[in-house]
Amino acid sequence: MDAATPTATAAGDLPWGEVWGQDDAVRRLRAAAADPAALTHAWLITGPPGSGRSTLARAFAAALIAEPGDDNAARQVLAGTHPDYTALRTEGVIISIKDARALVERSYFAPSLGRYRVIVMEDADRMAERTSNVLLKALEEPPERTVWVLCAPSEADLLPTIRSRVRTLRLRDPEVADVARLIALRTGVDPQLAEQSARHAQRHIGMAQRLATDAAARARRDDMLQAVLRVRGVSTAVEAAAEIVAGATDDAKALTAERDEAERAQLLSTLGIAPGAAVPPAVRAQLKALEDDQKRRATRSLRDGIDRVLTDLQSLYRDVLMLQFGRGDDLINLELATTLHAVAEAWSPQRTLTVLDDIAETRERMEQNVSPVLALESMLITVAHGRIL
Incomplete structure (x- = not known):
């Protein structure tokens, strides 16, 4: 059976038809x-x-x-x-x-x-x-x-x-080629774009599908990586951190805004309130509870988005480390090969490892509700100086 086809017998094999590659x-x-x-x-x-x-x-x-x-x-x-x-x-x-x-x-x-x-x-x-x-x-x-x-x-x-x-x-970790074939099959996108999306998503099927079908998401990813590659000191680290948070915020809004509005409209309809009409005081508590839930969801969506950026940065410096050890045949960010070669030549492997360790620690700090801007600024200063200050 081809690895990129659904597991079991066919997509109509209830209830297993949507399970892929396991x-x-x-x-x-x-x-x-x-x-x-x-x-x-x-x-x-x-x-x-x-x-x-x-x-x-x-x-x-x-x-x-x-x-x-x-x-x-x-x-x-x-x-x-x-x-x-x-x-x-x-x-x-x-x-x-x-x-x-x-x-x-x-x-x-x-x-x-x-x-x-x-x-x-x-x-x-x-x-x-x-x-x-x-x-x-x-x-x-x-x-x-x-x-x-x-x-x-x-x-x-x-x-x-x-x-x-x-x-x-x-569960097994799928190969890039397997994910690319699945994405091409599901979405009908060009196989080359499907392969790039699967590679950039590091085999995350949902993220690969989004990158393949959303040009804005692809552009935001590229902008974040370029912002970090431009970091040279404290001032550019602060600028890059702000750009990453702004980009992750825009991404989170793109994912949640339509859903939030639909939920609000459905609640108002259920309560018998016409579109555009004033909300009676008696039902404001229910609307407030919905808004609180949406704010919590937005907070998680933002943190998940920043974690995704950090995952992308790990892939960037993982590529640098691979090049430093003479392995250029398995790059995740193949489109940035020229820039990555330059960084690999300018840095020592120890500096790259220090940056990778600090990115991993930043991801852990984000799970502890640390301020995203402060955590990113600290991490990017490490990128600029090659050491944890």
Whole structure:
């Protein structure tokens, strides 16, 4: 089977048709769904961003809930509308204790229509320790017909107490050529653009698809890299940091503005308020709650966007390091080869490693709610001077 075709038999093979390139994982989960004796009550699906963790989790949930051959129930699960399926993907920076407790409470309900009740937590790595402890009891004493499916980049992103109570399923990291073929198949873009997008996205399928179909996203990525390559001192580091935050903000707005407006319009319509009419005081609290949720989502979207820029910067200086060690055959940023060769010749490998280490530390600091501008300024000063000041 070609690696860029959907896993299983075909795209119409419910519920596995949308799972791509994860044959071994699908075989294991098919077997578990078909044999109660082989089924574990809690699973952890790990893999790099864009590897399809959430897609696989939904397909597994559909296979567990729906009776064999019941395509209607499977479609309900895949659409997120089946009463025995609950999924949580936090819209904030972290998963709140309130949301975790709501999931735990729901997990104790017996399935109403399906074979099992399935709880999917798509961002399990975004739990603070005290939130993880809320989940722990449900994993220690699970109801008989409830299955938990957690998703995270790696096992290390969860507490040892959580890891010890789940069965881990690690997804494979797809090749650039495989992702490029999939993107070309899905979007119809030129194969050369699909290959560039897959390479720049570092095999992240969702990001590769966005780069392939959104010229503005491609331009923003290029602008961010060029801004960093122009850094020579403190003043240019400050300018570049501001440019990165502004670009990430624009990117976040592009992703959330349309959704925010649609949510607001839907809420007002549900409340019987005509477009353009004044909002009565009695319903302002509901509108305020929606706006607060949207602000939290915007904060996460901004931080995710900055993290994406930092990931791109890691790819940039990874390329420099590859060139310094005589490896120019596997560059991520091939279009910048001339500039990267110049940096590789001007810098020592130790300086490149120092910059890479500081970028990694900056990504960690961003997870701790450090000011994005200050974190980026500090990191870019390291880029300018070749040492952490």
